[in-house]
Amino acid sequence: MSETSSSVVLEQDVPDILAELKDRFCAAIGATQETCDGMPTQWVARNSVCDVLRYLKLEVQRPYRMLYDLTAIDERTRIHRSDQPSSDFTVIYHLLSFERNADIRLKLALSADDLLVPTITGIWPAANWYEREIWDMFGIVFTGHPHLRRILLPPWWKGHALQKDHPARATEMEPFRLPQDKEDAEQEMLRFHPEEWGMRRAHESTDFMFLNLGPNHPSVHGVFRIVLQLDGEEIIDAVPDIGFHHRGAEKMGERQSWHTYIPYTDRVDYLGGVMNNLPYVLAVEKLAGIEVPERVKVIRVMMAEFFRIASHLVFYGTYAQDLGALSPVFFMFTDRERVFDIVEAICGGRMHPSWYRIGGVAQDLPDGWDRLVRDFLDYLPPRLDEYDKIALGNRILKARSRGIGTYTVDEAIEWGVTGPGLRACGFAWDFRKERPYSGYEQFDFDIPTGQHGDCYDRCAVRAEEIRQSLRIIEQCLNHMPAGAYKADHPLTTPPLKKYTLRDIETLINHFLGVSWGPVIPPGEAFVGIEATKGNNGYYLISDGSTVAYRVRIRTPSFPHLQMIPLISRGLMISDLIAILGSIDFVMADVDR
Numbered sequence: 001m002s003e004t005s006s007s008v009v010l011e012q013d014v015p016d017i018l019a020e021l022k023d024r025f026c027a028a029i030g031a032t033q034e035t036c037d038g039m040p041t042q043w044v045a046r047n048s049v050c051d052v053l054r055y056l057k058l059e060v061q062r063p064y065r066m067l068y069d070l071t072a073i074d075e076r077t078r079i080h081r082s083d084q085p086s087s088d089f090t091v092i093y094h095l096l097s098f099e100r101n102a103d104i105r106l107k108l109a110l111s112a113d114d115l116l117v118p119t120i121t122g123i124w125p126a127a128n129w130y131e132r133e134i135w136d137m138f139g140i141v142f143t144g145h146p147h148l149r150r151i152l153l154p155p156w157w158k159g160h161a162l163q164k165d166h167p168a169r170a171t172e173m174e175p176f177r178l179p180q181d182k183e184d185a186e187q188e189m190l191r192f193h194p195e196e197w198g199m200r201r202a203h204e205s206t207d208f209m210f211l212n213l214g215p216n217h218p219s220v221h222g223v224f225r226i227v228l229q230l231d232g233e234e235i236i237d238a239v240p241d242i243g244f245h246h247r248g249a250e251k252m253g254e255r256q257s258w259h260t261y262i263p264y265t266d267r268v269d270y271l272g273g274v275m276n277n278l279p280y281v282l283a284v285e286k287l288a289g290i291e292v293p294e295r296v297k298v299i300r301v302m303m304a305e306f307f308r309i310a311s312h313l314v315f316y317g318t319y320a321q322d323l324g325a326l327s328p329v330f331f332m333f334t335d336r337e338r339v340f341d342i343v344e345a346i347c348g349g350r351m352h353p354s355w356y357r358i359g360g361v362a363q364d365l366p367d368g369w370d371r372l373v374r375d376f377l378d379y380l381p382p383r384l385d386e387y388d389k390i391a392l393g394n395r396i397l398k399a400r401s402r403g404i405g406t407y408t409v410d411e412a413i414e415w416g417v418t419g420p421g422l423r424a425c426g427f428a429w430d431f432r433k434e435r436p437y438s439g440y441e442q443f444d445f446d447i448p449t450g451q452h453g454d455c456y457d458r459c460a461v462r463a464e465e466i467r468q469s470l471r472i473i474e475q476c477l478n479h480m481p482a483g484a485y486k487a488d489h490p491l492t493t494p495p496l497k498k499y500t501l502r503d504i505e506t507l508i509n510h511f512l513g514v515s516w517g518p519v520i521p522p523g524e525a526f527v528g529i530e531a532t533k534g535n536n537g538y539y540l541i542s543d544g545s546t547v548a549y550r551v552r553i554r555t556p557s558f559p560h561l562q563m564i565p566l567i568s569r570g571l572m573i574s575d576l577i578a579i580l581g582s583i584d585f586v587m588a589d590v591d592r
Contacts, residue, residue, distance in 0.1 A: 017040060017060070017102075017104060018032055018040055018042055020060065021042060021052065021055075021056075024055065025044075025048055025051065025052055025055075027045070028044055028045040028047070028048030028051070028052065029042060029043075029044060029045075029052075030042070030043035030044060030045065030085055030109075031043045031083075031084065031085055033083065033084055033107070034083070035105075035523065035524045035525065036286050036287050036523040036524060036525040037283075037286055037524070037525040037526050037527070039103050039104070039105050039526060040102075040103075040104050040105065041104075041105040041106075041107060041524075042104070042105070042106055042107070043084070043085055043106075043107045043108070043109065044106050044107070044108060046108055046109075046110070046117060046118075049093075049106070049108050049117070049118065049120075050118050050120060050123065052106065053093060053095075053106070053120055053123055054123050056095055056104065057095070057123060057124070062097055062099035062100045063097060063099065064095035064096060064097040064100075064103075064104055065096075065097065065098065065413050065414070066095065066096040066097075066098070066413050066414075066416055067093070067094075067095060067120075067124040067126050067127055067130070067416060068094045068095060068096040068103065068416065068535075068537075068554070069092075069094040069130070069537070069539070069552070069554045070091075070092070070093055070094070070127055070130035070131065070134065071091075071092050071094075071130070071133075071134065071539070071552045071554075072089055072090060072091050072092065072134045072137070072138045072140055072162075073089065073090045073092065073541065073549075073550050074088075074089055074138060074162060074163050074164045075087050075088055075089060075090055076088050076089075076112065076164055077164045078541075078543050078549055079522075079543055079544070080522035080543050080544050084107075085109050086109065087109035087110060087111075088110060088111050088112040089109075089110040089111075089112065089115060089138060089140060090107050090108065090109055090110065091107070091108040091110065091117055091134065091140060092105060092106070092107055092108075092539075093105070093106040093107075093108075093120075094526070094539075094554075098413070098427075098429060101434055101435070105526075110140065115138075115139060115140045115141055116140075116141050116143055117140055117141070117142050117143070118142070118143055118144060119131060119142040119143060119144040119145040119146075121142075121144075121145060121146060122144075124414065125414065125415070126414065126415045126416045126559055126562060128145070128146065128147075128562065129151060129558065129559070129562050131145055131148070132145070132147075132148060132149065132150070132151040133151050133152060135148055135150075135160075136150045136151050136152055136153055136160065136161075137152070137153075137160055137161050137162035137163075137250075138160050138162055138163060139160040139163065146198075147196075147197065150243070151242060151243055152242065152243040152246040152591055152592075153243060153246065154186065154189070154190075154243070155189045155190070156185070156186050156189055161248060161251055162250060162251060166251075168248075168251055168252070168254060168255040169255065192210060192212070192227045192239070194208075194210060194229065197239055199229055199237060206231055208229050208230060208231060208236060209229075209230045209231075210227060210228065210229055210230070211227070211228045211230055211573075212225060212226075212227055212228075213225070213226045213227075213228055213573075213576070214226060214241075215241070215244050219322060219577045219580060219581070220580060221318070221580060221581070221585065221586065221587070222245060222585075222586060222587030222588075223244035223245050223587055224240070224241075224242060224244065224245075224561075224587050224590075225240075225241040225242075225244070226238050226239065226240050226241065226564065226576075227239040227241060228573070228576070230573070233572045233573050233574075234570065234571070234572060235568050235569055235570065235571055235572070235573065235575075235576060236569065237565060237569060238564055238565045238568055238569070238576075239565070240561050240562070240564050240565070242561065242587070242590050242591055243591055244587070244591065245587040245588050245590070245591040246591040246592065247267075247588075247591070247592070248592075249264055249267075249268060249551075249553060249592040250550075250551050250552060250553055250592060252264055253547075253548050253550075253551025253553075254547060254548060254549065254550065254551060255547065256547060257516060257517030257546050257547055258284055258358060258493070258517050258518055258520055258546065258547065258548065259357075259358060259493040259494070259517040259518070260517065261280070261548070261551070262277055262280065262281070262354050262356065262357070262358075263352070263354040265277050265280045265354075265538075266352040266353070266354050267352065267588060268536075268553060268555060268588055268589055268592060269311075269531060269532060269533060269536065269555065269557070269586055269588065269589040270351070270352070270586055270588050270589075271307075271310065271311040271314055271532060271586055272307050272308075272311055272531055272532045272533075272536075273303075273307040273310070273343065273351060273352060273353060274300075274303050274304060274307060274347070274353060274354070274355050274356055275303075275304040275307045275308065275311075275529070275531055275532060275536075276531070276536070277354065277355065277356035278300060278304055278356060278438065278529055279527045279528060279529045279531075279536055279537055279538045280538045280540075281356050281357065281358050281359075282437060282438070282527040282529070282538075283525045283526065283527040283538045283539070283540045284358050284520060284540060285358060285359065285487075286525040286527060287520050287521060287523050287524075287525045287540060287542050288358070288489070288491045288518070288520050288521065289489075289521075290358070290359045290487050290489045290491060290492065291487060291489075292359060292360055292486075292487045293360070293481075293483045293484050293485075293486075293487060294439065294481040294483060295480070295481045295482065295483040295484065295485060296359075296360045296361060296484075296485060296486070296487070297438045297439035298439060298476050298479070298480055298481055299361055299365065299476075299480075299485065300356060300361065300438050301438055301439060301440060301443070301472065301476060302373075302472075302473055302476035302477075302480075303343070303346065303347070303355065303361075304438075304529075305469040305472045305473050305476075306339055306342060306343060306469075306473065307339075307343075307532065308465065308466075308469045308532050309339055309380075309466050309469050309470070310336050310339040310340065310343075311532035311533075312462045312463070312465060312466050312469075312532065313332040313333070313335055313336045313339070313466070314332070314333070314336060315459075315462055315581075315584045316328065316332055316387065316391065316459070316462065316463060316466075317329035317330075317331070317332035317333060318581065319459055319581040319582060319584075320391045320394075320397060322577055322578065322580075322581035323396065323397050323400045323401065323577075323578060323581070324396060324397075324400075325390070325391060325394060325396070325397060327390065328387060328390060328391050331383070331386075331387065332387065335380060335383060338376060338379065338380075339376070341372070342369075342372050342373060342376060345366060345368075345369065345372055346365060346366060346369055347362070348362075357486065357492065357493050357494075358491065358492055358493040358518065359486050359487035359489055359491065359492025359493065360484070360485050360486030360487055360492060361485050361486070363485065364485040365480075365485075370477055370480075373473060373476075373477050374477060377470055377473065377474055377477070380466075380470060381467070381470065384463070384466060384467060387463070388463060391459075391463075392456075392459065392460055392463060397456075398456060400455075400574070400575075400578050401454065401455035401456040401459065401578050401582065402452070402454055402455075402456045403452070403454055404454055404455045404456075404571065404575050404578050404579065405454055405455045405458075405567045405568065405571075405575070405578065405579035405582060406452055406453050406454040406567065407425065407453050407563065407566070407567055408425060408453060409422070409425040409426060409427045409453070411563075411566070412425050412427070412453070415559055415560075415562060415563045415566070416559030416560075416562075417534070417559065417560060417563065418431075418534035418535035418556050419530065419531070419532075419533055419534025419535060419556055420458055420461045420462050420465065420533075420534070420584070421458055421534065421560060421583065421584075422534070423447065423448065423449045423450065423461050424449070424450035424452075424453050424454070424457040424458040424460075424461045425449075425450065425452075425453035425457075426449050426450060426451050426453070427449070428447045428449050429447075430447045430530055431528065431529060431530040431535055432445075432529075432530045433447060435528075437527070437529060443471075443472050443475050444471070444475065445468045445471050445472050446468055447468075448460075448461045448464035448465055448468065449461065454582075455578045455579060455581075455582035458582040458583070458584070459582060462584065490509075490513075490518075491518040491519075491520065492518075493513070493517060493518060494513065494514050495509075495510050495513035495514065495518070497510070516546045517546050518546070519544065519545060519546055520542040520544070520545075520546075520548075521542060521544060522542050522543055522544040523541075523542055524539070524540070524541045524542075525539075525540055526538065526539040526540075528554065531556065532584075533555075533556045533557055533560070533584055533585060533586075533589060534556025534557070534560065535554070535556055536553075536554065536555055536556060536589075537553075537554040538551065538552070538553060538554070539551075539552035539554065540552075553592055555589045555590065555592065556589070557583075557585035557586065557587075557589035557590045558589070558590050560583050560585055561583070561585060561590055564576075564579065564580075564583075567579060
């Protein structure tokens with residue numbers, strides 16, 4: 001670990017960009033909102049939102065080229081928003097500028113009787129799925145959208161699940177029944193009609209074939225369906241169909257306490273383990289004003305990197321298996337079990353330990369942890385060298401993955417690609433370096449990149465990232481700070497016992513803090529991290545309660561799958577299998 005920061009986040013240019021918008025669009029620019037995360041947050045008029053977004057993407061110097069996220073809020077029961085314009089529903093555009101290393105958040109106010117917003121799919125094609133998700137969950141209609149239909153919930157669903165008046169538990173709904181006539185009707189609704197998607201069944205002398213790949217096919221890596229339009233084996237077009245794994249993770253965030261929601265985060269990218277806890281607890285800590293000790297930061301980094309290794313080993317082995325090599329997956333899953341042995345020794349759980357806490361971690365490192373870690377650091381590097389020979393060096397894997405599923409840096413940014421998929425194009429952008437969190441600025445590691453943005457480079461980047469994670473873990477081992485494993489703050493969870501015995505009031509507060517969890521001050525905060533599959537972020541809104549008012553989970557796999565038609569057209573079905581494996585997604589990360 002270096003003594004000084006190895007990377008400095010550039011200034012957000014907040015006054016400049018907001019003043020520039022006000023000068024350019026005058027009356028269309030409304031109130032400027034202060035948020036806990038310090039991100040410039042600007043309210044804009046509905047009739048000018050497309051013009052403002054187009055300006056930020058195409059005309060402003062050092063533009064905001066990535067539509068990082070697009071979501072909404074049902075404001076109707078929110079209490080603490082006196083500094084904001086009147087709004088029943090709010091649409092939120094989150095843009096990212098790589099040139100500025102800065103974000104901007106635009107907000108659009110809507111009344112409940114006029115939920116119409118112009119689509120921005122003509123500005124960012126990646127907005128397609130995001131706008132469908134908002135309509136699905138909130139009932140907000142995007143006029144001009146090419147195909148506005150449900151995306152996460154089934155087509156027969158009644159209501160919009162993230163509206164505040166929609167039930168959050170099955171016990172609040174009628175008992176589930178599936179009579180035969182209802183089952184037949186729902187099955188018919190799932191039938192694919194090419195004409196609805198602008199596809200033709202025939203062209204000149206050719207009859208196209210439509211093939212369902214999934215939702216129960218091993219090569220789609222989960223309950224995921226792709227409807228392929230084929231001319232022989234050539235892919236003419238593809239329609240990804242998601243939502244089979246949707247469990248209402250954001251809705252559950254509005255019913256669970258701040259503390260009891262942590263285990264739910266483990267199950268989003270279910271291969272990422274405690275790394276999923278990290279952006280959530282960082283966002284809560286930002287809302288609560290909690291600063292964690294240095295020891296906590298290093299412990300969190302070490303365990304997050306162990307799960308990066310575990311996730312990448314799963315990817316590496318299954319990717320080779322998708323392309324026909326059977327041995328690597330058995331070797332790499334065995335190594336993953338060694339990672340889980342260390343995780344279990346430290347956290348008490350293996351795949352989903354839910355070990356991070358608001359203000360720290362669940363307990364301190366146990367005696368002997370350093371020996372386990374050092375043994376693993378000696379064990380894995382020779383194994384990785386061998387894997388590179390049998391996998392990356394395999395001529396069949398090379399033949400099936402080089403030049404397949406390529407996209408450029410500009411295309412990646414256009415579609416919201418982050419993580420190894422972005423770095424495989426040659427763009428050395430890693431949030432651990434560019435926007436260090438949890439003390440990553442103290443660590444010395446490299447950013448692996450590719451050159452061609454194809455399936456092979458996406459695999460090679462992840463293989464090298466395992467080695468870089470080992471470097472980080474070794475620095476954690478050699479420079480683990482002394483100190484507490486939890487912050488000295490009354491809103492940590494569970495609360496510190498020293499706040500119990502002063503008087504009866506503090507004892508009551510401690511009891512409530514354990515049973516109900518902390519009351520987080522009102523505010524909004526977003527934190528994103530470099531997760532296993534790209535940038536994973538939590539946008540949290542507190543209304544001064546023991547539960548979150550809004551939990552937005554920005555997952556990397558959601559935009560990544562939207563690129564499948566673009567990078568698979570004109571290729572063969574066997575090439576699509578390589579593409580799917582190279583994306584490295586899990587459907588829980590997509591559907592939430």
